[in-house]
Amino acid sequence: MAYFRSNIEAAAGYVPGFQPENPDVVKLNTNENPYPPSPKVLEALAAIDPEKLRRYPRPLGDEFRKSAAAVLDVKPENIICTNGGDDLLTICLRSFCDGGRPLVYASPTYTLYRVLAQIQDCRVIEVPFTDKGGLQTEQLASQNAGMVIVCNPNAPTGAFIPPAQIEELAQKLNGRSVLLVDEAYVDFAEDNCVSLVKKYNNVIILRSMSKGYSLAGIRFGFGIADESLISGMLKVKDSYNVDTLAQTAANAAIQDRQYFKKNVAGIIEQREWLAQQLRGLGFDVPQSSTNFLFVKPAGGDAETIYKKLCDKNIYVRYFSDPEISERLRITVGTARQNEKLIEALKNIL
Amino acid sequence: MAYFRSNIEAAAGYVPGFQPENPDVVKLNTNENPYPPSPKVLEALAAIDPEKLRRYPRPLGDEFRKSAAAVLDVKPENIICTNGGDDLLTICLRSFCDGGRPLVYASPTYTLYRVLAQIQDCRVIEVPFTDKGGLQTEQLASQNAGMVIVCNPNAPTGAFIPPAQIEELAQKLNGRSVLLVDEAYVDFAEDNCVSLVKKYNNVIILRSMSKGYSLAGIRFGFGIADESLISGMLKVKDSYNVDTLAQTAANAAIQDRQYFKKNVAGIIEQREWLAQQLRGLGFDVPQSSTNFLFVKPAGGDAETIYKKLCDKNIYVRYFSDPEISERLRITVGTARQNEKLIEALKNIL
Numbered sequence: 042m043a044y045f046r047s048n049i050e051a052a053a054g055y056v057p058g059f060q061p062e063n064p065d066v067v068k069l070n071t072n073e074n075p076y077p078p079s080p081k082v083l084e085a086l087a088a089i090d091p092e093k094l095r096r097y098p099r100p101l102g103d104e105f106r107k108s109a110a111a112v113l114d115v116k117p118e119n120i121i122c123t124n125g126g127d128d129l130l131t132i133c134l135r136s137f138c139d140g141g142r143p144l145v146y147a148s149p150t151y152t153l154y155r156v157l158a159q160i161q162d163c164r165v166i167e168v169p170f171t172d173k174g175g176l177q178t179e180q181l182a183s184q185n186a187g188m189v190i191v192c193n194p195n196a197p198t199g200a201f202i203p204p205a206q207i208e209e210l211a212q213k214l215n216g217r218s219v220l221l222v223d224e225a226y227v228d229f230a231e232d233n234c235v236s237l238v239k240k241y242n243n244v245i246i247l248r249s250m251s252k253g254y255s256l257a258g259i260r261f262g263f264g265i266a267d268e269s270l271i272s273g274m275l276k277v278k279d280s281y282n283v284d285t286l287a288q289t290a291a292n293a294a295i296q297d298r299q300y301f302k303k304n305v306a307g308i309i310e311q312r313e314w315l316a317q318q319l320r321g322l323g324f325d326v327p328q329s330s331t332n333f334l335f336v337k338p339a340g341g342d343a344e345t346i347y348k349k350l351c352d353k354n355i356y357v358r359y360f361s362d363p364e365i366s367e368r369l370r371i372t373v374g375t376a377r378q379n380e381k382l383i384e385a386l387k388n389i390l
Numbered sequence: 391m392a393y394f395r396s397n398i399e400a401a402a403g404y405v406p407g408f409q410p411e412n413p414d415v416v417k418l419n420t421n422e423n424p425y426p427p428s429p430k431v432l433e434a435l436a437a438i439d440p441e442k443l444r445r446y447p448r449p450l451g452d453e454f455r456k457s458a459a460a461v462l463d464v465k466p467e468n469i470i471c472t473n474g475g476d477d478l479l480t481i482c483l484r485s486f487c488d489g490g491r492p493l494v495y496a497s498p499t500y501t502l503y504r505v506l507a508q509i510q511d512c513r514v515i516e517v518p519f520t521d522k523g524g525l526q527t528e529q530l531a532s533q534n535a536g537m538v539i540v541c542n543p544n545a546p547t548g549a550f551i552p553p554a555q556i557e558e559l560a561q562k563l564n565g566r567s568v569l570l571v572d573e574a575y576v577d578f579a580e581d582n583c584v585s586l587v588k589k590y591n592n593v594i595i596l597r598s599m600s601k602g603y604s605l606a607g608i609r610f611g612f613g614i615a616d617e618s619l620i621s622g623m624l625k626v627k628d629s630y631n632v633d634t635l636a637q638t639a640a641n642a643a644i645q646d647r648q649y650f651k652k653n654v655a656g657i658i659e660q661r662e663w664l665a666q667q668l669r670g671l672g673f674d675v676p677q678s679s680t681n682f683l684f685v686k687p688a689g690g691d692a693e694t695i696y697k698k699l700c701d702k703n704i705y706v707r708y709f710s711d712p713e714i715s716e717r718l719r720i721t722v723g724t725a726r727q728n729e730k731l732i733e734a735l736k737n738i739l
Binding site: 044045046049050052053054055057058060064068071073074075076077078082083086087091092093094095096097098099100124125127128131135136137138139142153160162187218219243251255256257258259260270273275276277279280281282283284285286287290 | 393404413417420432445486511567608619625626630635636
């Protein structure tokens with residue numbers, strides 16, 4: 042049977058993190074926010090007119106665009122709403138990459154990029170970070186890319202590249218290739234690259250409501266870019282890609298600035314506590330600008346620790362990819378969850 | 391600037407039907423169901439644990455798959471959940487079509503097929519229906535298609551092709567090309583093609599919760615096919631393409647069989663009343679197996695009638711495409727809405 046295109050036939054597909062059914066587990070494996078979303082989200086969902094369920098959603102998510110534009114100091118026309126950040130990645134791959142226009146990215150990074158390139162049947166060029174964790178700007182810029190991606194802060198390492206370095210890359214690529222800065226985790230970082238959108242018409246910023254806003258369940262992401270890029274990308278997105286309930290929830294969440302700041306501050310505090318504890322247990326814990334830590338156990342056997350934690354109903358993320366198989370990616374949980382993890386690790390080690 | 395691929399640069403994009411903001415209009419232009427969704431949907435949404443909002447959704451929509459499988463007498467593994475039916479179309483285009491594998495469909499039909507083919511950069515071959523509205527089976531089957539689509543019942547004509555004709559096409563294509571039967575409107579028809587899935591491993595049935603279940607606002611569609619096709623398509627779909635709220639709403643809706651049957655019966659009754667009234671006003675009204683009528687005014691000037699209805703805050707759909715520009719597509723509304731339309735038309739004519 043050869044119904045499928047050969048690149049799809051050959052693809053393994055993306056394997057999302059394990060989603061255990063048991064609600065009592067300590068789930069630190071898929072970078073969800075451990076705190077609930079703003080109470081304003083629940084209020085907004087409860088207040089939805091049932092009439093809106095039977096009607097098609099707003100194609101462009103106008104209300105969210107206005108709210109996000111106000112928060113980010115851009116225009117609504119600079120924003121595209123997407124069905125999670127991953128939908129924006131797919132839209133960009135389909136807009137900018139193909140057989141003659143490769144995807145280039147700084148690596149190691151989010152493994153979905155490679156999977157999406159295979160579906161789009163475009164070549165992938167991975168450019169390693171420097172030993173100090175910086176960008177190889179010249180190499181990233183000289184590949185005739187359809188699109189270059191820098192995940193910042195990066196997953197799964199948690200490291201943050203200073204915006205000045207990203208700007209240098211944007212400048213080199215300008216007029217030739219698009220630069221996507223995947224800021225899915227930027228809510229936990231010290232800075233961001235939104236201001237580049239006003240200076241460079243080739244920069245796209247990816248944002249997500251899944252992490253800082255505790256809304257992974259509703260699938261809402263968005264892109265920020267020059268109007269010329271947004272209007273082209275709107276042709277590629279599905280007409281009604283974001284449903285009415287998700288639009289309502291995302292809009293309520295982004296407007297509640299006070300809750301957002303408290304939520305993020307709580308996670309950063311816990312992140313620093315957890316990092317300190319893990320260092321105390323002999324782990325190598327690089328600084329993180331995200332809601333997770335990418336740690337290396339003193340003994341080196343990440344996989345065994347991962348399995349022993351699973352046995353105790355504590356889930357963290359282990360990647361078998363040899364480049365990163367010595368480490369575990371641990372999502373920052375609530376104080377209670379993080380304490381449980383540290384207790385369990387003390388038992389295991 | 392040449393950031394975009396040339397096919398995207400050249401694309402016009404899909405123009406969704408006008409969504410007026412004023413809630414008092416009579417909106418018969420985008421084939422939404424005029425009745426609210428099942429009260430069970432609202433109950434299920436109100437009962438959602440806020441904890442579920444912060445967690446990623448079930449990647450495969452397991453609960454919906456089970457419910458739909460029971461209703462349709464197939465296995466959960468025969469079902470793929472999608473972000474509206476349009477998401478399934480995109481997944482199929484990306485799975486089966488490319489530069490060497492054209493998209494073939496019976497036309498005139500849903501204009502999105504052509505738009506999606508342009509984004510996928512694959513050739514389109516349109517095979518007209520016969521004068522009697524049947525399929526040109528031989529021609530559809532002999533194009534070395536990556537995928538053939540038959541929209542059944544068809545949009546915008548409303549006509550229904552007997553499953554035996556579709557089966558003949560499935561058989562001819564088997565082993566070579568996939569056949570997608572777009573049954574977005576089948577809830578209002580007298581029969582369907584689901585049983586073909588068990589006989590032919592190349593048949594995919596598209597279904598939507600937007601029409602018969604009054605849930606256009608939540609974006610939920612699904613595909614039904616042989617497991618071998620479903621497992622390949624799952625590699626192409628986004629990991630978390632359907633959010634938790636939509637999964638919950640769709641699952642509640644498909645389980646409430648009694649409400650569904652009543653809802654659909656009400657629309658069919660109104661459809662027949664509206665058809666009779668329009669015929670009385672001199673319109674040509676072909677039989678419809680959907681929740682809309684595709685009508686031709688006696689005078690012939692569909693565009694003028696469309697505009698005059700807009701002035702009265704009554705919206706129907708007019709397509710400027712010369713092939714179908716003599717007709718209007720009118721969604722069947724509530725009794726009150728349909729009466730208002732008939733009154734308005736009596737004034738206009």
